[in-house]
Amino acid sequence: MNRYPAWKYLLVVFVVVIGLILAAPNLFLDDPSLQIAGGRTVQVNDGTLKRIETTLKSNKIEYKSAVIDDKGILIRFADEEVRARAKDAIKEILDPNYVVALNFARTTPDYLTSLGAEPMYMGLDLRGGLHFLIEIEMETAFQQQLDRYKNDIFDVFKSNKKKKLRARSMLIKNNTIELKYKTAEKRDEVLSIIRSKLTDLQFSTFERGDAFFILAEIKKQQVEEHRSNTITQIINVLKKRIDDKYHGLMEPVIVRQGDSRIVAQFPGVQDSKEIIDVMTAAASLEFRMEHTGYSIADAKAGKALGASIYKERGSGREVLLKNKLIITGQDITHATATSDENGQPAVSVTLNATGASIMKDNTRENLGKRMGVVFIETVKEIKQINGDNVPVKREIKEVISLATIQGLFSKKFQITGLSRAESTQLALLLRAGALAAPIEIVEERTVGPSMGKENIAKGINSVLIGFIIVVVFMLFWYKGFGLLANVALLVNLVLIVAVLSFFQATLTLPGIAGIVLTVGMAVDANVLIYERIREEVSIGNTPQASINSGYEKAFSTIMDANVTTLIAAIVLFVFGTGPIKGFATTLSIGIATSMFTAIVGTRAVINLLVGSKKLSKLSI
Amino acid sequence: MQLFKKTPTFDFVGKRKYAMLISSILFISAIVTLSVNWLNLGLDFRGGIEIELGYSQTAKVEEIRKALNNNGYKGAIVTEIGSTGQNVTIRISEKDNTSKVEVSNKVIDILKTKTDDEFKIRRREFVGAKVGEELREDGGIAMLIALAGILVYVMLRFEWRFALGAITALIHDVGITLGFFSFFKINFDLTVLAAILAVIGYSLNDTIVVYDRIRENFRKIRKGNTLQVTNTSLNQTLSRTLMTSVTTLFVLSAMFFLGGELIRPFAIALIIGVLVGTYSSIYVASSMVLALKIDRSHLMPVTKEDKADSHP
Numbered sequence: 001m002n003r004y005p006a007w008k009y010l011l012v013v014f015v016v017v018i019g020l021i022l023a024a025p026n027l028f029l030d031d032p033s034l035q036i037a038g039g040r041t042v043q044v045n046d047g048t049l050k051r052i053e054t055t056l057k058s059n060k061i062e063y064k065s066a067v068i069d070d071k072g073i074l075i076r077f078a079d080e081e082v083r084a085r086a087k088d089a090i091k092e093i094l095d096p097n098y099v100v101a102l103n104f105a106r107t108t109p110d111y112l113t114s115l116g117a118e119p120m121y122m123g124l125d126l127r128g129g130l131h132f133l134i135e136i137e138m139e140t141a142f143q144q145q146l147d148r149y150k151n152d153i154f155d156v157f158k159s160n161k162k163k164k165l166r167a168r169s170m171l172i173k174n175n176t177i178e179l180k181y182k183t184a185e186k187r188d189e190v191l192s193i194i195r196s197k198l199t200d201l202q203f204s205t206f207e208r209g210d211a212f213f214i215l216a217e218i219k220k221q222q223v224e225e226h227r228s229n230t231i232t233q234i235i236n237v238l239k240k241r242i243d244d245k246y247h248g249l250m251e252p253v254i255v256r257q258g259d260s261r262i263v264a265q266f267p268g269v270q271d272s273k274e275i276i277d278v279m280t281a282a283a284s285l286e287f288r289m290e291h292t293g294y295s296i297a298d299a300k301a302g303k304a305l306g307a308s309i310y311k312e313r314g315s316g317r318e319v320l321l322k323n324k325l326i327i328t329g330q331d332i333t334h335a336t337a338t339s340d341e342n343g344q345p346a347v348s349v350t351l352n353a354t355g356a357s358i359m360k361d362n363t364r365e366n367l368g369k370r371m372g373v374v375f376i377e378t379v380k381e382i383k384q385i386n387g388d389n390v391p392v393k394r395e396i397k398e399v400i401s402l403a404t405i406q407g408l409f410s411k412k413f414q415i416t417g418l419s420r421a422e423s424t425q426l427a428l429l430l431r432a433g434a435l436a437a438p439i440e441i442v443e444e445r446t447v448g449p450s451m452g453k454e455n456i457a458k459g460i461n462s463v464l465i466g467f468i469i470v471v472v473f474m475l476f477w478y479k480g481f482g483l484l485a486n487v488a489l490l491v492n493l494v495l496i497v498a499v500l501s502f503f504q505a506t507l508t509l510p511g512i513a514g515i516v517l518t519v520g521m522a523v524d525a526n527v528l529i530y531e532r533i534r535e536e537v538s539i540g541n542t543p544q545a546s547i548n549s550g551y552e553k554a555f556s557t558i559m560d561a562n563v564t565t566l567i568a569a570i571v572l573f574v575f576g577t578g579p580i581k582g583f584a585t586t587l588s589i590g591i592a593t594s595m596f597t598a599i600v601g602t603r604a605v606i607n608l609l610v611g612s613k614k615l616s617k618l619s620i
Numbered sequence: 621m622q623l624f625k626k627t628p629t630f631d632f633v634g635k636r637k638y639a640m641l642i643s644s645i646l647f648i649s650a651i652v653t654l655s656v657n658w659l660n661l662g663l664d665f666r667g668g669i670e671i672e673l674g675y676s677q678t679a680k681v682e683e684i685r686k687a688l689n690n691n692g693y694k695g696a697i698v699t700e701i702g703s704t705g706q707n708v709t710i711r712i713s714e715k716d717n718t719s720k721v722e723v724s725n726k727v728i729d730i731l732k733t734k735t736d737d738e739f740k741i742r743r744r745e746f747v748g749a750k751v752g753e754e755l756r757e758d759g760g761i762a763m764l765i766a767l768a769g770i771l772v773y774v775m776l777r778f779e780w781r782f783a784l785g786a787i788t789a790l791i792h793d794v795g796i797t798l799g800f801f802s803f804f805k806i807n808f809d810l811t812v813l814a815a816i817l818a819v820i821g822y823s824l825n826d827t828i829v830v831y832d833r834i835r836e837n838f839r840k841i842r843k844g845n846t847l848q849v850t851n852t853s854l855n856q857t858l859s860r861t862l863m864t865s866v867t868t869l870f871v872l873s874a875m876f877f878l879g880g881e882l883i884r885p886f887a888i889a890l891i892i893g894v895l896v897g898t899y900s901s902i903y904v905a906s907s908m909v910l911a912l913k914i915d916r917s918h919l920m921p922v923t924k925e926d927k928a929d930s931h932p
């Protein structure tokens with residue numbers, strides 16, 4: 001009755017062993033370290049390493065080791081103070097295009113790493129992490145907004161073609177749009193039409209020379225709304241990008257600060273360069289039809305109205321595309337990196353409803369014509385101007401594909417013409433959406449434990465002491481079975497840590513809350529079973545029969561209780577962000593592991609030890 | 621050791637009128653204090669002021685904290701920043717209508733007069749309240765969907781009366797815990813939010829265990845009316861209910877007494893939640909299903925599926 005087939009015992013042993021291996025790296029504390037990486041213009045090599053080592057030695061800064069790994073140069077130190085001195089010394093001698101980041105390097109022995117075991121991260125509240133202050137280039141955002149309004153005005157002209165409203169010139173100047181007309185009558189006619197159509201703008205008129213002008217400005221309220229929308233949009237995009245890249249296990253705190261800044265904190269983050277890249281990357285797509293009405297030479301002579309020259313990637317061939325945008329990356333709701341039928345890297349995209357209908361109309365109207373996909377990437381470089389290091393930004397627009405529209409398509413299609421790495425990056429950026437305005441990191445800092453180390457030590461100690469009390473209590477209350485429950489509790493903790501480590505999750509205080517709750521529930525499952533066994537014993541069943549029916553009867557209760565809690569945890573994970581997600585992660589993991597240890601684990605031990613013995617009494 | 625030598629026979633069900641009264645009073649009080657005081661939201665939720673100071677030697681964080689606490693800035697959070705130990709940030713919650721510049725000037729005045737060490741102001745900044753907005757929204761939506769999910773599951777596994785009962789107990793527990801925080805104006809930050817989420821999990825777990833026994837007994841015990849069966853179920857699960865609460869409270873008490881300032885609000889939230897949750901799983905959850913006129917016939921197995929449930 002109380003016997004398991006051999007595979008069940010083996011399964012338990014297997015899970016426990018794997019758990020121990022995966023959890024073990026957490027016993028090895030990380031070294032404070034510096035990570036030095038190159039950029040687009042500089043490379044890390046043996047020479048760099050040698051220069052750094054010489055500098056450290058001449059400054060009498062002791063370091064544990066300095067090596068080149070796949071991310072650049074990694075230098076380990078004994079403590080954080082030495083590291084801080086080393087950072088200053090190194091920054092002084094290196095080209096500013098190198099990234100020097102404060103990190104914590106793993107000390108996990110190779111035999112564990114080779115098994116794929118790595119420790120879990122500690123959150124900003126437990127250990128510190130990265131802190132960024134990000135400046136949003138609001139000017140650009142407003143400029144883009146003006147561009148959009150300019151297009152709106154164009155649209156008004158187009159839809160009233162017969163009235164011939166088109167201005168002699170339409171320019172964006174000092175946050176205004178200026179429209180020029182020959183006569184006052186025409187201007188007033190135009191004014192009355194666009195005023196009724198574009199309520200976000202306010203208009204004024206003036207005369208200069210013999211021309212009559214309309215001046216359009218964005219209303220103040222709209223400016224404010226646009227500002228706060230821009231910031232919110234950027235925060236959301238950054239969050240999405242990070243969540244996407246790190247699978248939601250990192251818990252960034254990204255908050256608005258003032259009128260044009262964002263604070264981003266990354267608990268326990270190792271690689272600041274990667275995060276900066278993900279956050280600041282500004283690649284997007286534009287879809288434009290080819291303009292066949294002019295030649296390239298016409299365009300160079302400035303004769304091609306409504307068209308611009310683009311370079312084709314790879315061939316460098318020049319192509320003429322219409323200025324009119326079909327859609328942009330903003331209309332893309334989902335994107336994944338895949339391969340096309342020829343095995344070439346591709347990005348498969350899904351458009352939103354508006355984008356899909358525009359694309360459908362466009363492909364219908366332009367069947368047989370060629371459409372260009374423009375890949376826009378912003379590259380940052382540091383240039384020396386008059387002896388100062390000045391960061392310079394350059395926007396690169398390349399046509400990555402120019403293909404004939406063979407048939408109608410709308411919502412879903414593929415884009416080719418990029419490398420594998422670019423496809424992956426572009427898919428991520430498209431998924432998360434483009435930033436509404438360019439951003440720049442104006443401050444980067446490593447944050448010490450936010451509430452002081454002793455507070456953290458106190459917190460963890462108190463949890464440990466609480467555990468010990470529970471362990472003693474269980475032993476006292478349920479005797480032999482209590483001991484078993486305690487073993488299960490410990491194994492459960494090991495398994496939670498193992499799973500968190502495996503997924504490289506960040507452990508934060510809310511995460512610990514999840515663990516505390518799970519430990520409570522892990523004990524609970526055993527309590528449920530034991531109370532049932534006691535009931536069975538008290539109504540006169542034999543010990544073996546009591547064990548069996550105790551486990552069986554408690555099972556559906558444990559199941560229902562855990563499944564309902566799991567539903568709550570999963571919903572919190574899917575819909576929550578940051579700390580809520582962290583809590584939900586540990587809770588879900590804990591539910592799964594505690595059910596395993598309490599139901600299968602303890603049963604296996606009981607079956608193995610006493611399952612085939614004749615018992616007269618149970619130690620419960 | 622055993623709590624009860626044999627299954628106790630307390631008359632829980634008979635006392636449910638009083639329990640209803642107590643619960644109603646507590647819950648209504650919670651709603652009143654929440655609507656009057658709302659919650660003492662921490663910096664995480666409402667933003668605030670951040671000042672960074674640079675000292676020429678190691679900053680005395682304790683001293684700075686004490687000076688601010690004794691001079692009108694009780695909630696001031698003083699944090700060491702960077703690896704040298706010479707820089708600190710001071711964060712102060714935003715109070716309505718006070719100018720941020722004024723507050724930061726005041727803080728600096730206090731530190732200049734009440735502490736000895738010289739310092740430089742490295743940075744003065746305002747932390748916006750956006751995150752709170754998002755957190756509240758996301759958290760609120762998540763909780764609603766979670767409640768709906770639980771409702772459906774319990775409805776499928778049990779019966780709609782049980783689902784309603786479980787949700788009522790849940791709202792009861794979370795409401796009263798929030799009310800406690802509101803009434804005593806305890807700092808409500810992200811860790812407390814996590815604790816509230818934990819309370820949901822705990823309360824649910826407790827309630828389901830009791831319901832499970834009620835369902836089982838309805839199917840098993842042929843004699844006795846609804847009230848008696850419910851009461852027997854409560855008594856049978858009583859020692860488990862108390863045991864689990866006691867062990868969880870052990871951990872929480874240790875956190876409360878030894879965990880330090882950071883963890884205390886978190887521990888308080890869970891202690892209140894566990895106490896209320898234990899009480900509600902005995903009184904509220906079962907009273908609700910009784911009030912909804914649960915009957916043996918509602919729980920009789922329709923198919924063989926319940927047989928399959930009881931095998932691991």
